[in-house]
Amino acid sequence: MTTLTRRCFLDLSGGLLLAGVAAHRAWAQTSAHVVVVGGGFGGATCAKYIRRADPAMAVTLVEPQHQFVTCPFSNAVLAGLRDLASVTYGYDSLRQRHGVRVVHAAATALDPTNRRVTLSDGSTLTYDRLVLSPGVELRWGAIEGYDAAASDVFPHAWEAGPQTLRLRQQLEAMVDGGLVIISAPENPYRCPPGPYERASLIAHYLKRHKPRSKILILDAKDSFTKQELFTAAWERLYPGLLEWVPQSQSGRVVRVDTSAGSVHTDFDDYQPAVANIIPPQRAAAIARAVGLDDGKGWCTIQAHTFESTVHTGVHIIGDAAIANPMPKSAFSANNQAKACAAAVVALLRGEQVTAPALMNTCYSLVAPDYGISIAAVYRVEAGKIVTVPGSSGVSPLHAPDETRALEAKYAKSWYANITVDVFS
């Protein structure tokens, strides 16, 4: 009946333009093709939610790895609280349950004019809309002497997987009384509370197994997220075991020498037993191709659609995008992916894009039964993402143990739920 009515209306109006729009809509609903680059929290979510919103759309997910190891809860692997398999996910559900075509290759080049992506296997994909969610690239050489080869000796473990296992093995092999250095980068970088959660959980491991050891966080910043909460917890749980050195007290690591086993700041030299160097970061190479980052290292987007401000038809979500005040978290990537999926479907159907529902919640574990959180809700106002007044905050500084234990349980429940949301 609806179709008939619409046809009658078109026949009556006889408008070529309207007929064209209707034809485009019909075509778009049956054969529009979206290519999503990156199979992490952003990309995998976006591919799934486009198919959920419109099963007629063809979605190809481009991801080189056959399995994805999550950075969230990889700090628990470092502390021996979980194994790597428990933070590893495949793409079978996306293929079989959601009808996403998954191609295991890397996207190596973009042609936004002809709407084409070139893959590492030499093939090309054409798209109606492209979503880039490639994450970050570690800036080799930004710290003198720290490159891919150096990360075999001083692991970054900022991409979970073999690097996580290497750092874990080094911590296990270390004798009691050793010095562990964690170098934290300047902003912006993936997972702002990550270095401090990592220091906490490694401290939890050392306290039980190697209590004479010491952790030094050498920081390129003078402050960090949830700082008061972390500091209070460290004083209580890990007194004398964990020390934070801010940038203003010569905390910034400027050079490493893996053959000498040394780590250097402007004024201090260290000989650690284990060094975890988390280097400065920028958007992954494909998100900086064809000027998408406008020379800034990160990509500017339109807040309603996450479409690039540089090239039409290209959307950027997750760590690679500038979405301040949203942090570069797994939650943000998953959240932006859903907003982007809704926008992509609306744009391809020629419908109006509705306001995105933007929010973030990040849990950090200071100990297995001690969790803290940060949360906020955002709106788009005058084209910018802004925090809704009153909705942004962290766990209370003074709270009973039951609250910390409850937030630790929530952290684990969040992880179980978001990984189902992304990969199942």
Place this chain on the structure above:
Amino acid sequence: MRPSWVVWVLLMTVLLLPVMVIAEPSVARGTALTNACAACHGPDGHSQGAIPSIASLPTQDFIAALKAFRADVRKGTVMNLIAKGLDDTEINAVAAYLATLRQR
């Protein structure tokens, strides 16, 4: 001169029209917000572990809980913050969307 009842009805209708339009929960907003909630509460509100499922909460209980979190009458953890980011229309939209999921 007293205005007739017809004038009163017309006046009230005009005055209340924007309110009625705003109060109408939007399906698109309900879908978008519920999808955002899924990151913690699980897809379509079905949670694993300690975070409560919101899928099967009766509509009025859901609305009352969110408003109590927002007013800090009910003490939660992150929900006291998240609820302050949602207006009544948005809370109603999530409640309405969750209700439609139960009817499927």
